[in-house]
Amino acid sequence: MQLTGDEKRIQALFCELKAEDLSFTSTFENALRHAQARPSRQRQSLRTLAIMTATAIVVTTVCSQILWSQNRHDMPNAEAIIQGNATNFSTSPGISLRDVNTVRTSQQSPRLLAVRRVPRARRQKHFDSGDSIMVTAIAISKWQSPTASLVEFFGSSAFKSLPQLSGSVQELQSFLPSQKERNQ
Amino acid sequence: MEIAELKRQLEKLHIASFGWACSCCHGNRTEAEEVLQTVYLKILEGKARYRGECQLKTWLFAVIRNTAITEHRKALLRALISIPPTDSKSVCRDSGQQPVAELERSEMQTRFRHAIERLPARQRETLHLVFYQDLTLREAAVVLGISIGSTRRHYERGKKRLRDALDREEVAYAIDWRRKENSSVIL
Numbered sequence: 586m587q588l589t590g591d592e593k594r595i596q597a598l599f600c601e602l603k604a605e606d607l608s609f610t611s612t613f614e615n616a617l618r619h620a621q622a623r624p625s626r627q628r629q630s631l632r633t634l635a636i637m638t639a640t641a642i643v644v645t646t647v648c649s650q651i652l653w654s655q656n657r658h659d660m661p662n663a664e665a666i667i668q669g670n671a672t673n674f675s676t677s678p679g680i681s682l683r684d685v686n687t688v689r690t691s692q693q694s695p696r697l698l699a700v701r702r703v704p705r706a707r708r709q710k711h712f713d714s715g716d717s718i719m720v721t722a723i724a725i726s727k728w729q730s731p732t733a734s735l736v737e738f739f740g741s742s743a744f745k746s747l748p749q750l751s752g753s754v755q756e757l758q759s760f761l762p763s764q765k766e767r768n769q
Numbered sequence: 770m771e772i773a774e775l776k777r778q779l780e781k782l783h784i785a786s787f788g789w790a791c792s793c794c795h796g797n798r799t800e801a802e803e804v805l806q807t808v809y810l811k812i813l814e815g816k817a818r819y820r821g822e823c824q825l826k827t828w829l830f831a832v833i834r835n836t837a838i839t840e841h842r843k844a845l846l847r848a849l850i851s852i853p854p855t856d857s858k859s860v861c862r863d864s865g866q867q868p869v870a871e872l873e874r875s876e877m878q879t880r881f882r883h884a885i886e887r888l889p890a891r892q893r894e895t896l897h898l899v900f901y902q903d904l905t906l907r908e909a910a911v912v913l914g915i916s917i918g919s920t921r922r923h924y925e926r927g928k929k930r931l932r933d934a935l936d937r938e939e940v941a942y943a944i945d946w947r948r949k950e951n952s953s954v955i956l
Binding site: 591592594595596598599601602603605606607609610611612613616617619620621623 | 802
């Protein structure tokens with residue numbers, strides 16, 4: 586390749602660079618020795634990584650297997666708990682039979698199936714808390730203030746009852762004072 | 770090719786390979802050494818095989834280039850997840866050598882290095898292969914894995930950019946030098 590002025594200048598600079606690089610170059614044997622020393626270290630780290638990964642996989646598999654088997658054993662109990670709770674609801678004051686039936690018929694619903702998968706202790710706790718909420722709700726609805734009788738007066742029934750809108754105009758006029766009474 | 774023969778050939782090309790590895794690693798000699806070691810290992814373990822489709826030199830340079838790119842990516846990933854480099858010794862050695870090397874470089878060489886570093890990768894690589902390694906444009910195209918037309922374009926553009934950069938550097942250097950001279954006169 587024929588080099589022009591600029592090219593010669595660039596080539597000269599590259600030659601200088603080459604000479605400088607040459608002084609920093611290690612021997613081939615040295616480089617090869619270093620290269621052959623490297624894989625043992627790399628392989629060791631790779632082996633450690635592989636062992637760690639395998640251990641993690643085994644632990645995860647065992648844990649998931651244990652959880653799955655536990656859930657499987659709990660399934661019949663869940664049905665019994667649901668039945669029991671349903672009867673409890675039916676006997677509780679303020680709960681109608683319709684609600685109980687709704688609970689029974691919804692046994693196949695996805696929501697209830699999800700409940701079945703919950704561990705036993707948690708599920709029991711859930712139902713217990715449901716009962717306690719129901720009892721509290723009933724107690725609150727039946728609560729009466731001890732000073733309520735003091736507020737009562739003779740016209741309270743008129744205030745509490747709604748006016749009869751079906752009454753005729755004549756009947757309503759009978760309640761109004763007459764013209765004479767107004768003039769007096 | 771036999772392992773012994775391959776080793777002999779690699780030894781012959783070792784200095785040129787190191788220069789090319791330096792160029793691929795943006796002038797970082799420690800990184801270049803590591804890349805070269807990885808390349809030798811790849812070749813000797815049979816992960817990179819020479820099938821005689823091109824010259825051994827161009828094939829070796831292509832392997833060095835690809836390995837340097839891979840190592841650079843790995844280094845970036847390591848930096849992202851902040852893992853310290855595995856070989857801290859070589860890094861320390863390099864940091865110790867850096868000031869000495871800087872002193873040894875001439876002003877012109879330093880400016881030339883800066884100008885080269887600022888060039889786009891393909892242009893820098895093409896110029897290096899042509900002027901440093903004395904390869905033809907066709908051989909450079911094989912190393913870079915691009916067509917000869919693209920290589921020629923990179924070569925022309927790179928040359929022009931390098932010339933402009935060197936001129937600018939020289940002007941800046943002259944202005945700086947004159948300013949220093951004037952200040953010493955005033956003092």
